[in-house]
Amino acid sequence: MPVDLNKLLQGDPRAIARAITCIENDRENSARILKTIFPHTGHAFVVGVTGAPGSGKSTLVDRLARFYLNGQKKSVGIVAVDPTSPFTGGAILGDRIRMQNVALEEGIFIRSMATRGFLGGLSRATHDAVSILDAAHKEVILVETVGVGQDEIDVIKVAHVNLVLLVPGMGDDIQAIKAGIMEIADVFVINKADREGVERIEAQLLAMLSISPRPDGWVPPLVRTIATLNEGINPLAAAIESYARFAKDSALFIQKRRTHARERLLELLGEQLVGKVVHEHLENGLLDQYVELVASRQSDPYSVVDEIISGFCGETSQNRKGSGL
Ligand SMILES: Nc1nc2c(ncn2[C@@H]2O[C@H](COP(=O)(O)OP(=O)(O)OP(=O)(O)O)[C@@H](O)[C@H]2O)c(=O)[nH]1
Numbered sequence: 507m508p509v510d511l512n513k514l515l516q517g518d519p520r521a522i523a524r525a526i527t528c529i530e531n532d533r534e535n536s537a538r539i540l541k542t543i544f545p546h547t548g549h550a551f552v553v554g555v556t557g558a559p560g561s562g563k564s565t566l567v568d569r570l571a572r573f574y575l576n577g578q579k580k581s582v583g584i585v586a587v588d589p590t591s592p593f594t595g596g597a598i599l600g601d602r603i604r605m606q607n608v609a610l611e612e613g614i615f616i617r618s619m620a621t622r623g624f625l626g627g628l629s630r631a632t633h634d635a636v637s638i639l640d641a642a643h644k645e646v647i648l649v650e651t652v653g654v655g656q657d658e659i660d661v662i663k664v665a666h667v668n669l670v671l672l673v674p675g676m677g678d679d680i681q682a683i684k685a686g687i688m689e690i691a692d693v694f695v696i697n698k699a700d701r702e703g704v705e706r707i708e709a710q711l712l713a714m715l716s717i718s719p720r721p722d723g724w725v726p727p728l729v730r731t732i733a734t735l736n737e738g739i740n741p742l743a744a745a746i747e748s749y750a751r752f753a754k755d756s757a758l759f760i761q762k763r764r765t766h767a768r769e770r771l772l773e774l775l776g777e778q779l780v781g782k783v784v785h786e787h788l789e790n791g792l793l794d795q796y797v798e799l800v801a802s803r804q805s806d807p808y809s810v811v812d813e814i815i816s817g818f819c820g821e822t823s824q825n826r827k828g829s830g831l
C-alpha cells in the first residue's frame with residue numbers, strides 16, 4: 507500500500523499508520539519516506555517513559571497525553587514498545603486497552619510496536635516511527651518501553667527527557683535495577699504512591715544519587731504520582747519542563763546527542779553494508795558454502811570474513827576506477 511506523503515505531513519492517521527508499517531517491513535520504501543520527511547522533522551518534544559513491567563507506564567502515559575492535549579492544547583503521538591505483544595504489523599490504533607480511551611480523542615495517535623521482527627532492529631524502527639510522528643506535526647511524542655535490556659535503553663535514546671518509573675515496595679530490588687537505566691533517568695517517578703514504602707524508596711534513590719552524581723550536574727528530581735487517580739501529573743510535567751530547559755544549554759547534552767547520532771549512523775552503515783555484501787557478493791549459495799567451511803572446521807570464521815571482505819573490496823575499488831573516482 508503506497509504511503510501518501512502529503513497526507514502524512516498533514517497528520518492523517520491512516521497515512522501515519524501506513525508509513526510506520528512501511529518502516530517496519532520495507533527497507534527500500536522506508537528509506538525513501540524518511541529522506542523525504544526529514545526536513546519536516548526536528549520539532550517534536552520526545553519523552554521516554556521506562557520502568558519495570560506493571561509499574562504503571564501505560565496508565566501514566568495516558569495521563570500525560572491528556573495533560574498535553576487538554577491542558578496545553580498540543581497534539582500527541584504515543585509509541586508503545588511492547589515486548590509482550592506479537593508482531594502485528596499494521597494496527598491503526600494501539601491495541602492497548604488502557605490507552606484506548608485517549609486513542610479515540612482528536613489529536614492523539616497511538617502505535618504499539620512489538621520488540622521482534624524489525625529489519626535493522628527495534629531502536630531503528632522506533633527512531634523512525636518517532637520521525638514519522640514528528641513530521642505529522644505531533645508536538646509531544648511519548649515513548650513507552652519496558653526497561654529490561656540494552657535494546658530498550660537504545661530505544662529511549664531518541665527522547666529529549668527520560669522518565670524512569672519506580673514503585674514503592676520494590677525494597678532492596680532497587681539494587682537490581684539495571685545501572686544503564688539509572689544513568690538515563692532525568693526524572694524519577696515514584697508511581698503507585700498510594701502504596702506503602704514511598705519514603706523508603708525515595709531515601710534509597712537519594713542515597714544512590716549522592717554516591718554517583720551525574721557528570722552534567724543535573725540532579726534528577728523525584729516526583730510522586732498516582733497515575734490511576736491522575737495525581738502528581740502537574741508536578742511531573744513541571745519536572746519534565748525544567749529538565750528540558752536545563753538540557754537546552756547543557757554542553758554535555760549536546761555531546762550526548764552527537765554520540766547518539768554517531769551510534770545511529772554506524773548502526774545504519776553496518777546494516778546497509780552487510781546487506782550489500784550478502785545480496786551482491788554472497789548470492790547463489792556462496793554464503794552457505796562459507797558457513798559449511800566454518801561449521802566443518804575447515805576454516806576459522808576470521809579467515810573467512812577476511813576473504814569475503816577482500817573479495818568485496820576488490821570489486822568495489824574496480825567499480826570506483828570504473829566510475830572515475
Ligand atoms: N495502586 C495503583 N495502581 C496503579 C497505579 N498506576 C497504575 N496502576 C495499576 O497497575 C497496573 C499496571 O499498569 P500499566 O499502566 O499497565 O503498567 P505498565 O508499566 O504499562 O505495564 P506493562 O506495559 O505491562 O509493562 C494496572 O492495573 C494499573 O491500574 C497507581 O498509581 N496506583
Ligand SMILES: [Mg+2]
Nearest residue numbers: 563564565650
Ligand atoms: Mg504498558
